[in-house]
Amino acid sequence: MKKQTNIEEQFNRLQSTYQVPENYFESFEAKMLTKTSETSKKTKVFSIKKNIAKMMIAASVMLMMSVGYYQYKTIDAQQSSVLDTINKQEQNIVQDDYLSNITDEEIIEYLADENDLEYDIE
Amino acid sequence: MDKSIDINTFKQLSSDAQFNLIVKTYSQDLYWVIRPIVKTHENADDVLQNTFIKIYKALPNFRFESKLFSWMYRIAVNESLTFLQKHNRKYTAQELNAELIEGMQADIYYNGDDIMLLLERAILNLPAKQQEVFRLKYFSKMKYAEMAEILDTSVGSLKASYHLAVKKIKTELNLLEK
Numbered sequence: 001m002k003k004q005t006n007i008e009e010q011f012n013r014l015q016s017t018y019q020v021p022e023n024y025f026e027s028f029e030a031k032m033l034t035k036t037s038e039t040s041k042k043t044k045v046f047s048i049k050k051n052i053a054k055m056m057i058a059a060s061v062m063l064m065m066s067v068g069y070y071q072y073k074t075i076d077a078q079q080s081s082v083l084d085t086i087n088k089q090e091q092n093i094v095q096d097d098y099l100s101n102i103t104d105e106e107i108i109e110y111l112a113d114e115n116d117l118e119y120d121i122e
Numbered sequence: 123m124d125k126s127i128d129i130n131t132f133k134q135l136s137s138d139a140q141f142n143l144i145v146k147t148y149s150q151d152l153y154w155v156i157r158p159i160v161k162t163h164e165n166a167d168d169v170l171q172n173t174f175i176k177i178y179k180a181l182p183n184f185r186f187e188s189k190l191f192s193w194m195y196r197i198a199v200n201e202s203l204t205f206l207q208k209h210n211r212k213y214t215a216q217e218l219n220a221e222l223i224e225g226m227q228a229d230i231y232y233n234g235d236d237i238m239l240l241l242e243r244a245i246l247n248l249p250a251k252q253q254e255v256f257r258l259k260y261f262s263k264m265k266y267a268e269m270a271e272i273l274d275t276s277v278g279s280l281k282a283s284y285h286l287a288v289k290k291i292k293t294e295l296n297l298l299e300k
Contacts, residue, residue: 007292010241014260017234018157025149028167032145032174 129186141178148191149174151262152198158257159202161222161242163231173201192272199254219246244294245287252287255280 127147132140152173157166176197184193210218223243226232234242245256254273258264266277273280 007288007295010237011256011260013238014158014241015154015263017232017238018163018261019231019233020153020163021231024167025153028149028170029145032149032171033142035171035175 154261155198158261161226162229173198244291255283
């Protein structure tokens with residue numbers, strides 16, 4: 001029991017062997033407030049860098065979207081111009097006087113010859 | 123260790139006011155968490171500053187899911203261990219312990235005699251959990267119930283850790299005396 005008390009006494013002495021400078025905690029408080037205001041400034045600088053990074057990412061996305069939209073529009077325009085040309089050619093063929101001058105009998109005769117059929121026009 | 127901040131009042135303060143209150147209320151408590159780990163006052167001062175900077179940065183995201191002091195305690199312990207790892211990367215655990223004891227002997231803010239240095243050496247050889255209980259009991263002057271809350275464990279397990287630690291220390295001191 002005595003030994004137990006002795007060792008516990010030694011344990012209780014542990015903290016007293018660690019000393020702290022006089023007024024350490026008072027001056028620490030002031031030092032800490034200065035330090036955190038510096039950190040706060042650093043954090044602001046860091047946040048600007050962070051914003052620049054975000055802006056760069058946003059700009060890249062916008063650029064990619066613009067290129068994509070431009071390409072989409074260009075292909076669309078090309079496709080519609082091809083379609084327009086085909087439509088115009090068809091209209092020209094339909095409206096061409098050359099076709100309107102051909103009679104129905106001549107067309108039937110031509111088609112029958114092409115398909116090797118016998119025909120009889122009344 | 124029965125200091126505490128009224129959380130409802132605390133929540134209504136601005137981040138800076140919260141931080142100032144934390145510094146005023148918990149500087150000493152956190153110092154006595156850190157000092158027994160890093161041993162010298164100079165190291166403890168560095169780590170305490172780093173701990174408060176971490177707290178300052180993390181405070182806006184603190185959700186009060188754990189107790190404020192438990193949260194700060196974990197930051198302080200992690201900062202202390204990180205500090206030791208950073209400064210003593212090349213050492214094995216035994217070399218690190220020897221380095222810490224040498225640092226204490228050279229520290230003008232340490233006045234332990236040979237017996238206390240033997241005791242410090244014996245504490246350093248304990249497993250991490252037992253060391254933690256020892257530090258909380260003799261440096262932070264905590265009761266088992268408070269420790270249990272902070273370490274998220276049972277009072278019984280802490281008492282068992284403490285008694286095992288005392289037994290090991292006694293054995294080690296006897297071996298050293300012989």
